[in-house]
Amino acid sequence: MNNSSTPLDPVLVPQGTFVYASAPARIDLAGGWTDTPPITHEHGGKVVNVAIKVNNRIPHLNGRYLSSIQAPYTVKARRTEALILSLSYEPDIPPEHYHSLEQIRDHADPLVPCALLKACIVASGIIGITPSKHDDVPYKTIAEALKHSGGGLELVVRSSLPLGSGMGTSSILAAAVLAVLKTLKGESYTTDDLLYQTLEVEQMMNTGGGWQDQVGGVLPGFKVTTCELGLPVQIKANTLDLSDDFIESFNSRLLLIYTGKTRLAKNLLQTVLMNWAGQDEAVVETMHRLVKDATQCEASLREGNMTNVGAVLSRYFDDKRFLSSTTLDHPPVVGILIKHLGPYIEGASLAGAGGGGFLVALLKPNLDRDDILANIRHVIDAEKKSQTPRDSNDVDVEDNNMWAWEATVDTVGLVVQIGEKA
Secondary structure, eight states: OOOSSSOOOOOOOOTTEEEEEEEOEEEEEEOTTTTSTTHHHHHOEEEEEEEEEEEEOEEOTTSOEEOOOBOSEEEEEEEESSOOEEEEOOTTSOOEEEOOGGGTGGGGSTTSTTHHHHHHHHHHTTTSOOSTTSSOOSOSSHHHHHHTTTSEEEEEEEESSOTTOSSOHHHHHHHHHHHHHHHHHTOOOOHHHHHHHHHHHHHHTTOOOOSHHHHHHHSOSEEEEEEOSSSSOOEEEEEOOOOHHHHHHHHHHEEEEEOSSOOOOTTHHHHHHHHHHTTOHHHHHHHHHHHHHHHHHHHHHHHTOHHHHHHHHHHHHHHHHHHHTOOTTSSHHHHHHHHHHGGGEEEEEESTTSSSSEEEEEEOTTOOHHHHHHHHHHHHHHHHHHSOGGGTTSSOOOTTTOEEEEEEEOSSOOEEEEEEEO
16 A cells, blocks of 8 residues: 555556455554544544454364454455446345446435445546536436446455444445545545545445544554644544564454444444533543543553553543443443453453444463463353343353454555456
8 A cells, every 4th residue: 555645656457357455454542532523623633543454263173263364354346348336245145236326326324235335436436426426417327327437337345344343344444445446447546535535435424433443444553643623634644663573462462352242333423422512521531531542552552561552441441431421331241351351451442432342452461362261251151151031141152253353463554456357
């Protein structure tokens, strides 16, 4: 992926040739919510996060695990001779074929199928429909629009992470889709273009959101990203140059546990923004502390002080729960996990806005991760068996949905390449 200031040179992509992209997920370590408009331009924002590759851990007969670490988000697209718009978001569901322009204009509802992909198509202008020329276009059908824009379009998007993971899926996928479509279109772009246009896509979908997710997945490794007061929003992202030894240590001490529940995000954004709009003193003070802790997290990473990073992570989780009015009972297994992990970890937080998704924790030094996980799993299974029928869903540990995933720092970021003709 190119840097922020140097645009990629446009390349002519032959019809039938796929453009591919892969991108890591992100773990937010400090400063989240200060990246969200209007908070970010009214208060100023600072976020620290890290790009990661992941794969769910597969139990082996000897009690250990087998896994294949990879970037969790992939996108591919190509122009086709047939004047068809084909969108695919789920591997188990056949691709959707669209014929009416109205089927593209419904991207403002994030619950409609392929809303994210539709919004990216409009934002990129690849079929002649753009945000500024959304309704007033000289085409009556999608086939007509495709005919005048270079041919049919096949777009396939995949994520190996569960929906609602809190790992930045929608924003990072949007950035990857935009990169692929711009490349396919023969359009020059920079990293900054992707970061800002992803914000536009989220506004087009009426989902709001901030800028830390796409920064976390487009750029590699550990990042510190800031936004000063005022409009327009101006994002400054810097990748931390940390030693290989520190990254190896971080990888060995990182725990990523899926709670089995999706992130409860339906009203979190509205709740936080309403509290901010009222300028509640405790909310404003929390925003100050989030920025201050992001600065401390940056310093601790540079110093290689994992204990301080873990302490910031736990305070960050406290602040996220306060802002979003959630507790350790969202879902209940979170509080149980943190209670039993407590003696073994430097700190922990749920990834993302809070509630469900993945629990992120940093182990204390010189501990065997697999042994710790096996012990915790044994305790939780025992608690589940001891529950009464009334509360049996409070500790829901399903073999196929929950438990530890492998995760390592991604040192590459978003990768876009042009493949061979299919």
